[in-house]
Amino acid sequence: METPSPDERHPVLRRVLAPLAVLASLLLTLGLTAAPASAHDVLISSTPADGETLTTAPTEIVLTFNNDIAQIGAEVQITGPDGTVVNEAPTVTGPAATVLLTGEVTSGTYSVAWRVTSSDGHPIDGTFTFVLDLLVVEPPTAEPTSESPSPSETPTETAGETASESASAEPSDVDSATVTETAPATEGGSAGFDVPGWVVALVAVGIVGGVVALIVRMRRDGRSGGGRGPTA
Numbered sequence: 001m002e003t004p005s006p007d008e009r010h011p012v013l014r015r016v017l018a019p020l021a022v023l024a025s026l027l028l029t030l031g032l033t034a035a036p037a038s039a040h041d042v043l044i045s046s047t048p049a050d051g052e053t054l055t056t057a058p059t060e061i062v063l064t065f066n067n068d069i070a071q072i073g074a075e076v077q078i079t080g081p082d083g084t085v086v087n088e089a090p091t092v093t094g095p096a097a098t099v100l101l102t103g104e105v106t107s108g109t110y111s112v113a114w115r116v117t118s119s120d121g122h123p124i125d126g127t128f129t130f131v132l133d134l135l136v137v138e139p140p141t142a143e144p145t146s147e148s149p150s151p152s153e154t155p156t157e158t159a160g161e162t163a164s165e166s167a168s169a170e171p172s173d174v175d176s177a178t179v180t181e182t183a184p185a186t187e188g189g190s191a192g193f194d195v196p197g198w199v200v201a202l203v204a205v206g207i208v209g210g211v212v213a214l215i216v217r218m219r220r221d222g223r224s225g226g227g228r229g230p231t232a
Contacts, residue, residue, distance in 0.1 A: 050128035070117035081108025
């Protein structure tokens with residue numbers, strides 16, 4: 001009598017084990033292929049954070065990953081509200097990628113696009129945004145003081161001062177002219193009435209001399225007439 005084989009004794013078991021073997025093989029294959037994919041690095045934080053609003057402009061942007069990333073192939077691009085790129089090339093140190101901002105930044109929304117090489121050799125990328133709401137500080141307005149007249153008042157006051165000075169100067173000129181003209185008149189009057197003494201003496205001597213000469217002449221004429229009387 002022949003002994004039946006195990007497969008002949010358990011046909012149901014054989015039908016069940018065959019599909020299980022196929023399923024196990026598929027799960028093993030999927031597990032091996034999914035393991036590298038699940039090992040990709042991820043961005044765990046950024047400074048500034050995604051969606052953060054800043055009131056002062058940052059000098060740098062820092063991206064931090066869960067593992068050290070490759071220094072080769074790192075790219076970060078920060079685009080301002082006007083579409084201008086405002087950053088330098090990134091610097092990778094361990095799990096962090098740092099980029100410095102360049103140029104003048106303004107208020108608005110900034111977009112950060114990054115692409116790095118994961119520690120497993122696969123490239124990863126992503127994007128996030130932040131907002132700049134810069135405070136504009138207006139310079140203080142200087143209030144006019146009484147010592148500093150406004151521009152509209154300066155010409156009027158200057159003209160008034162000039163007119164006052166001119167009015168004050170004119171009487172002085174008139175007074176000076178009056179004094180100058182009066183002085184010669186006074187001197188002329190003094191010269192007409194004040195006769196020097198020597199002039200008076202000279203005139204007196206002339207008068208006396210004339211009288212003496214007249215008397216002498218009259219005497220001579222009398223003597224001459226007496227000597228020529230009528231003859232008999």
